[in-house]
Amino acid sequence: xxxxxxxxxxxxxxxxxxxxxxxxxxxxxxxxxxxxxxxxxxxxxxxxxxxxxxxxxxxxxxxxxxxxxxxxxxxxxxxxxxxxxxxxxxxxxxxxxxxxxxxxxxxxxxxxxxxxxxxxxxx
Numbered sequence: 001x002x003x004x005x006x007x008x009x010x011x012x013x014x015x016x017x018x019x020x021x022x023x024x025x026x027x028x029x030x031x032x033x034x035x036x037x038x039x040x041x042x043x044x045x046x047x048x049x050x051x052x053x054x055x056x057x058x059x060x061x062x063x064x065x066x067x068x069x070x071x072x073x074x075x076x077x078x079x080x081x082x083x084x085x086x087x088x089x090x091x092x093x094x095x096x097x098x099x100x101x102x103x104x105x106x107x108x109x110x111x112x113x114x115x116x117x118x119x120x121x122x123x
Contacts, residue, residue, distance in 0.1 A: 001025045001112045005095045008117030011085055015121070019080040021095030021114055029053070030099045033071060033078040034110055037091035037119075044094065048080060049103045058103050063089070085121045092116040 007019040025031055034049040048059045048069040057069050068081040078095060096110035104110055 001031070001097065003095050003097060003112055003114035005093065005114035005117045008093060008119045010120045010122070012123050013086055013121055015085050016081070016083045017085065017119060019082070019093055019095070019117060019119075021078045021080075023076050023078065023095075023097050023112075025076065025097070025099075028071075028076040029073075031097040032100055032102065032104055032110075033069075034096045034104050035069060035080045036094045036096060036107070037089075038094070038116075039091045044107060046105045047093070049105060050078065051103055052099075052101060056103055058105065082119070085119075087121050090119060090121045092118050 002024045004022045011017055032052050035047040036044045037047050038044040046060050050057050050069045050071055054071045066084045071078040094116045095114045098111045
C-alpha cells in the first residue's frame with residue numbers, strides 16, 4: 001500500500017488549504033486514514049482521523065472546528081480541509097492508513113505513511 005499526499009503550500013493567516021491523500025490499496029474502504037503533522041525538533045502529532053466507513057471522525061483539540069477530514073467513497077482519496085489557518089499550523093503534514101476499523105490517534109495505529117506535504121502559514 002502506498003500513500004501520496006499533496007496540496008501543501010504557502011498561505012496567509014486566515015486562509016485555507018485542502019490536502020489530498022491518494023491511497024493505492026485494492027479496497028480503500030478497508031483502511032482507516034489519519035493525518036499527522038510535524039515541525040522541526042518536535043514529535044509527529046495527531047491532527048485528524050476518519051474511519052474506513054467515513055462515518056466517524058476525530059480531531060486534535062487545536063484544529064477542531066477549523067479542519068475537516070473526509071474521504072471519497074467511490075475513489076481512493078482522503079482529504080483534510082484546513083480553514084482559518086494559523087501560523088502555528090505550519091508543519092509537514094502526513095497521511096497514514098491501516099486496514100482496520102475504528103479511529104487511530106497514535107502513530108503506532110498506522111502501518112502505511114505518505115511522504116508528507118509542507119504547509120506554511122505566514123504573512
